[in-house]
Amino acid sequence: MKLMLLILGCLFSVYAAAAGIYKCTGGDGTTEYRSTPCQTGRSNVEINIKTGTATNLDDKNKQQALAQKEQQAAREKQALEQEQALKKQADANRDVMNESAKNQSLIKNNPDKFSAYAIPPYMPGKLSALVKIHQSRLADIERLRRLAAEKALASGRCGRVESVELHSKSIQDALMFLINCSSGQFFYFREQDLTP
DSSP states (O other): OHHHHHHHHHHHHHHHHHHOEEEEEOTTSOEEEESSOOOTTSEEEEEOTTTOOEEEHHHHHHHHHHHHHHHHHHHHHHHHHHHHHHHHHHHHHHHHHHHHHHHHHHHHHOTTTBOTTSSOOOOTTSOOHHHHHTGGGHHHHHHHHHHHHHHHHHTTSOSSEEEEEEOTTOBTTBOEEEEEETTSOEEEEEHHHHOO
């Protein structure tokens, strides 16, 4: 019988140690120790019998709630940044399409000055390796190709523009363009030559 009580006592102590003890302090200062978490409105401290340490569960819950709020704020910020990036990309694509449309209109209205493929559109997603390097300036590139073609024609040495392409010597802040004319004449214009 003593052996049975000893075994039951050991099992109970293991269970109690695993379950932990909770120190509940009320607003009036009364303290109560229990095997389940405290009721709402009371200070809730968990005591680990094995280590003798105490954890303030109210503080722990506040920290978890704060961490969740921070994670939620980070997710919202990331979603906003993604939305802004998508809008910026859509605006940039729209600007590219507008500049390309101006180029095609110029060619269509002046077939004697431009071959049909003089300024083929540089379409986002279908760019050559050279143009892809300068993709962030695609709308500028399309506008400057048009200006380069017009400047070559204005020189009087270009009978008809056959092609206007971005040149491989371009750098991000100083683009360069090659214009090929039906007369066999070639022109090279830097971005600085085309902007007032």
